[in-house]
Amino acid sequence: MVSVSDYYSATQLRADRWSSLREASSALTRETQARKITGIKARIAELFDSLSVVEAYWAFPGMAAFNHMRRQFEHGNFDELAFAVARVKRALTTGAYRRREIPLERDSVDEEEHNDEAMLSPEARAMSRPYFEILIVDSVNEQQERWLKNNVARMRRPEDPFTYEAVVVPSLEDALIAVLFNHNIQAIVVRPGLTLKSRNANEILNKYLSGMRDTDGIDDVIPENYGPELCRLVARVRPELDAYLVTERSVEDIAGMDLGICRRVFYNQEDFMELHLNILRGVAARNKTPFFTALVNYSKQPTGVFHAMPISRGKSITRSHWIQDMGAFYGPNIFLAETSATSGGLDSLLEPHGPIKEAQELASRAFGSKQTFFATNGTSTCNKIVVQALVRPGDIVLVDRDCHKSHHYGMVLAGAEVVYLDSYPLNEYSMYGAVPLREIKHQLLALKAAGKLDRVRMLLLTNCTFDGLVYNVERVMEECLAIKPDLIFLWDEAWFAFARFSPTYRQRTAMRTANDLRKRLRTEDHARAYKAQQKELETASDEDWLDARLIAPPAARVRVYATQSTHKTLTSLRQGSMIHVNDQDFKGEVEQSFHEAYMTHTSTSPNYQIIASLDVGRRQVELEGFEFVQRQIEAAMSMRRAIASHPLLKKYFKVLAAGDMIPEHHRQSGVSSYFDVEQGWTDMFECWEQDDFVLDPTRVTLAVGGTGWDGDTFKNEVLMDKYGIQINKTSRNTVLFMTNIGTTRSSVAYLIEVLVEIANELDELLDDASKMERLSFDRRVKNLTENFPPLPDFSRFHDAFRPDDITPEGDIRTAYYLSYDEKNCDYLELDGALHDLLEAGEEVVSASFIIPYPPGFPILVPGQVISREILAFMRALDVNEIHGYRADLGLRVFTAEALASLPRPAKPKPAAALKKD
Ligand SMILES: Cc1ncc(COP(=O)(O)O)c(C=O)c1O
Secondary structure: OOOHHHOOOHHHHHHHHHHHHHHHHHHHHHOOOHHHHHHHHHHHHHHHHHHHHHHOOOOOOOHHHHHHHHHHHHOOOHHHHHHHHHHHHHHHHHOHHHOOOOOOOHHHOOHHHHHHHHHOOHHHHHHOOOEEEEEEEOOOOHHHHHHHHHHHHHOOOOOOOOEEEEEEEOEHHHHHHHHHHOOOEEEEEEOOOOEOOOOOOOHHHHHHHHHHHHHHOHHHOOHHHHHHHHHHHHHHHOOOOEEEEEEOOOHHHHOOOOOOOEEEEEEOOOOHHHHHHHHHHHHHHHHOOHHHHHHHHHHHOOOOOOOOOOOHHHHHHHOOOOOHHHHHHHOOHHHHOOOOOOOOOOOOOOOOOOHHHHHHHHHHHHHOOOEEEEEOOHHHHHHHHHHHHHOOOOOEEEEEOOOOHHHHHHHHHHOOEEEEEOOOEEHHHOEEOOOOHHHHHHHHHHHHHOOOHHHEEEEEEEOOOOOOEEEOHHHHHHHHHHHOOOOEEEEEOOOOHHHHHOHHHHOOOHHHHHHHHHHHHOOHHHHHHHHHHHHHHOOOOHHHHHHOOOOOOOOOOOEEEEEEOHHHHOOOOOOOEEEEEEEOOHHHHHHHHHHHHHHHHOOOOOOHHHHHHHHHHHHHHHHHHHHHHHHHHHHHHHHHHHHHHOHHHHHHOEEOOHHHHOOHHHOOOOOOOOEEOOOEEOOHHHHHHHOOEEEOOOEEEEEOHHHOOOHHHHHHHHHHHHHOOOOOEEOOOEEEEEOOOOOOHHHHHHHHHHHHHHHHHHHHHHHOOOHHHHHHHHHHHHHHHHOOOOOOOOOOEOHHHOOOOOOOOEEHHHHHHHOOOHHHEEEEOHHHHHHHHHHOOOOOEEOOOEEEEOOOOOOEOOOEEOOHHHHHHHHHOOOOEEEOOEOOOEEEEEOHHHHHHOOOOOOOOOHHHHHHO
């Protein structure tokens, strides 16, 4: 049997154990050799032991049925056993147990119904009542458990919108394991009898508790507080769930306690109907999709269309002689719902008062923001909206240089003075990492020393990066606030919307951190720690400030914005994005300018289908985001493991781990890989809690230099053309496989198969290769794995665009518009004039954004001085697509006259000189 430690998660272990049990119990009915029978029986006994620990946390098949199967095995009723196990396994795979009772006795089974289940049409599935499980936490004996479950079952009514089953566990620890393991659970009923400790000493289940023990010290809780404490703890790991606390304590005792996700407290009563109605109402509140529902209702109404939208209700298609195929392809509903009507129960995105407003409020709850705004044209637009709303001309903004281009254009539009921040380079893989906190603090301290801190407005970072690097958001915000207490943070979470729905990831999201910081800054402990540190820093140098883990002043303002491409990682039509706001000064200072910025960038004809899909995507994550993200992580982990441990794959490929992508001094936990062939799995929680940067395991970067193909060729000519596998990011010698919430274990298996096939073909090719062919292959590999064009840093803005040469901020907008006049620009060939001028020590200044794909961000921005390193990098780039660069003309630069024509600001005199004057 595969050992428990081989499994990344208990969910995979459970599924595999049931498969094994089905195979073994079926084999037992056929086997005739006594020796083999003994072996199979031993195996079945082991599987029962292993499953008995995990089944206690699930309603189906339930411990009673499970124990019954076990007894059948012990009594030698092997046919019955094989039958029941096969039915359970099948119901678990198809999800049939969610839709109907699964009888496990042979004579009670309706074969036809059984077969129909697999054939159920998507429509029939959509119409069936959603199923979930509730967790009852109470230390009860078998008889009391039956009483509880019967009481719950008796409350069911035909008109209920959902159906549910109960799981009963005895202790606080078991409840935490259950909510982290059983994704069917939607509500928890915490009863006064619960105990603290779990009696299940199981390695893989205990992993669920390790993170909680470290952070929340559950061992110190006193028995009276187990119930409230459980509600509080569940709120940290599964904030979307509802809890109901049944308590014998007085109202006064309970009032004022942090009850986390508790929706309702029942004081010492057994009103099961009241509980039932509350449970249904709680789930209905998440299941509600106000805008999607309004749109569906609208599409059913008969309407005459007298506005400019011929496609509405499919009229221009059904009457057509030439475009009927479009109607046939999409079906009628999409056109029935295609509208721009703000009447008829629909709402306006630009001025929402009805279902769009409500849908945004529900999204705000789901993502933990104070306000949420939908956008129907992607995070590119969200970024520009936020920047325009907050940044005034002349404000200084610290920007991660390798951020998405929408930010650079946003800076131009806002007229910001930009300080570009350099990420650490990963020269070996031709990609950038992320910006070290020290670099950010250094820039802030320099601006402070220059007396410009009051003009610093915003810090803008990408979390996580395209390649999956994730910041320590809390540490970054707190230390920056210690230097500039009202700094605004814009976290570009284009790739990180899903992070909210995993407890490990959530702690590194902008919204969770903002909420935590707001609470923590108000505590007395924090005020004391701040005071003590201030005393220590009284005589400190800048170097000391850089070294210290700075504590933010209690009066700091928490001002945080996050932009998310919902469509990239969750269910939404393309371009569906959200802006999440958690800004203490939003209402007082920003609301109006935000509104103007939103108006500037939002179409007056937003696509209602996109808005509806955002609404439905939110419903999904509130009810099953945890399950889907967990599955995604599992799929990614099994992919990492399969590649790392396959002997043939290891020859040509390498999955980059945290140790390859994050320098050691940024990994305080010492964790360098989530999976190691010798040591097995590492607990992710530890590094996610403390390290400066962590690697999002769901993005798998594969180094392919060993195949002799560069990333682009591997992507297009091998993966795409030969195997139909699509990916969207490469570097010189890597390709990035992104998993998503739809990735399954079988799609991972297919990818592994393909990689093995490629490796096999390479093996054969090299086997038959001539000496020359071998030499050419070795050269290509050497070139890709040993010769690295060093990645250039941001050089600097030319003096003509800088107010002084004390700090590096530059006026990108002036440079951008200077290039609108062709006579201000010239074109220089890389290998000709440009090279010669740089060799001669001349300053040459870029007039355009130059954006190579990959890496996909500007290596030059307007007004930036071109360094020799940048030229060397451009010459070494072996990519075809470089936006802003015309190979036939050369690089677009400013003429000396154009630069001289600018009113160069007078350089401020040093303070000493001022005094003398
Ligand atoms: C970091 C980052 N921000 C923003 C965007 C733009 O998002 P959208 O495609 O939703 O406009 C992207 C797109 O790839 C991105 O990678």
